[in-house]
Amino acid sequence: MQLTHRPRRLRRNPSIRSLVREATLSVDDFIYPMFVMEGENNRVEIPSMPEAYRFTLDLLVQEVTEIYALGIKAIALFPAVPEEKKDLTGSESFNPEGLAQQAVRAVKAAVPDMIIFTDVALDPFTTHGHDGIIDDNGVILNDETVEVLVKMAVSQAAAGTDFVSPSDMMDGRIGAIRQGLDANGFENVGILAYSAKYASAYYGPFRDALGSAPKSGDKKTYQMDPANSREAIKEVYLDIAEGADIVMVKPALAYLDIIAKIKDATNVPIAAYNVSGEYAMVKAAAQLGWIDEKKVMFETLLSMKRAGADIILSYHAKAVAQLLASGYRC
Numbered sequence: 642m643q644l645t646h647r648p649r650r651l652r653r654n655p656s657i658r659s660l661v662r663e664a665t666l667s668v669d670d671f672i673y674p675m676f677v678m679e680g681e682n683n684r685v686e687i688p689s690m691p692e693a694y695r696f697t698l699d700l701l702v703q704e705v706t707e708i709y710a711l712g713i714k715a716i717a718l719f720p721a722v723p724e725e726k727k728d729l730t731g732s733e734s735f736n737p738e739g740l741a742q743q744a745v746r747a748v749k750a751a752v753p754d755m756i757i758f759t760d761v762a763l764d765p766f767t768t769h770g771h772d773g774i775i776d777d778n779g780v781i782l783n784d785e786t787v788e789v790l791v792k793m794a795v796s797q798a799a800a801g802t803d804f805v806s807p808s809d810m811m812d813g814r815i816g817a818i819r820q821g822l823d824a825n826g827f828e829n830v831g832i833l834a835y836s837a838k839y840a841s842a843y844y845g846p847f848r849d850a851l852g853s854a855p856k857s858g859d860k861k862t863y864q865m866d867p868a869n870s871r872e873a874i875k876e877v878y879l880d881i882a883e884g885a886d887i888v889m890v891k892p893a894l895a896y897l898d899i900i901a902k903i904k905d906a907t908n909v910p911i912a913a914y915n916v917s918g919e920y921a922m923v924k925a926a927a928q929l930g931w932i933d934e935k936k937v938m939f940e941t942l943l944s945m946k947r948a949g950a951d952i953i954l955s956y957h958a959k960a961v962a963q964l965l966a967s968g969y970r971c
C-alpha cells in the first residue's frame with residue numbers, strides 16, 4: 642500500500658510510545674481519602690472496600706507516615722462519628738475537640754508537610770444522615786445549613802487544615818466559607834469545592850464506611866441530576882466566582898465528559914473523585930478473577946487524567962504509589 646500516514650510508526654516500541662504519550666500518572670496527582678474513628682490501636686477494614694480502613698488516631702498517624710514515605714503528599718479526612726454524638730443540626734461538626742479536628746492536629750504534629758483536605762458537610766454528624774438541616778416537611782434548609790458549614794470550616798482551619806472541602810452542595814456556601822475563613826485570619830486556607838457533585842449510587846460503600854446513609858429520602862434536592870452537564874458548568878462558574886481554589890467533579894468514571902467540559906471552560910485546577918463504588922467494582926471483579934486489577938486500576942485512573950483532571954482523589958492511591966515505587970510501568 643502507498644500510505645502517507647502510518648500511525649503505527651509511533652507505537653513501534655515502548656520508547657517511542659513514551660515519547661508521544663499524552664497523559665501520565667504519577668504519585669503527585671493523588672489525594673488519598675482516609676477514614677478516622679474513635680478509639681485506640683485499631684483499624685477496621687470496610688467490608689465493601691477491601692484494603693481501605695477506618696483508623697483510630699494513633700494508627701492513622703502511622704499510616705500517614707507510611708504513605709508520605711511512598712510519596713503521597715495529600716490526604717482527605719473523613720470522620721466516622723458515633724451515633725450518640727449526632728443530632729438534628731450536626732453540631733458536633735464544629736466541636737474544636739471533634740474527631741476531624743483532632744485528626745488534623747495529630748497528622749500535622751507527626752507529618753507537618755502532609756497537605757490535609759477536610760470534608761465540610763453535615764451528613765456524618767446528623768441523625769437523619771442528610772448533608773443539611775432538615776425542616777418538619779423534610780426540606781433541606783440551604784441558608785441555615787450554610788451557617789453551620791462556615792463554623793465547621795473555621796474550626797477545621799483553626800485545627801490546622803490546609804484546604805476545606807465542602808461536599809454538601811448547598812448554594813452559596815463557597816462564598817460564605819471564604820468570608821468566614823478570611824474574617825478569622827485564615828486567608829491562606831484554601832477551598833476545594835465539590836462543585837459538580839451528582840446524586841449518585843456510586844457512594845454506597847462510603848456511606849457504609851461512615852454509617853452516613855440518609856435514613857429517609859435521597860439527596861436529589863441538593864446533589865445534581867446525573868442527566869445534566871451544562872448545569873455542571875454553571876455550578877463550577879458560581880463556585881469559582883465565590884472563591885473556590887480547586888473545583889471537583891464527583892463521581893469520576895461515569896462523568897469523564899463533565900471533567901473534559903469543565904477543563905475547556907475554566908482555568909482552575911480540576912479534581913476528580915474516583916469514588917467508593919468505582920473502587921469497589923474494581924476490587925470485586927478482581928477478587929472474582931474476572932479482571933486484571935492492576936491494569937484496570939491504572940487504565941481507569943489514566944482515563945481521568947486524559948479527560949482533564951489535574952488531581953485524583955482515589956482509594957487506590959496507596960497501591961499506585963507502592964507499584965510506581967517498585968518500578969511498575971503503567
Ligand SMILES: NCc1[nH]cc(CCC(=O)O)c1CC(=O)O
Pocket residue numbers: 760762763764772808809843844845846847848915916917918
Ligand atoms: N458529603 C458526603 C460525602 N463526601 C464524600 C462522599 C462520597 C465519597 C465516596 O463515595 O467515595 C459523600 C457521600 C454522599 O454525598 O452521600
Ligand SMILES: [Mg+2]
Pocket residue numbers: 810811812813836876879880
Ligand atoms: Mg453549587
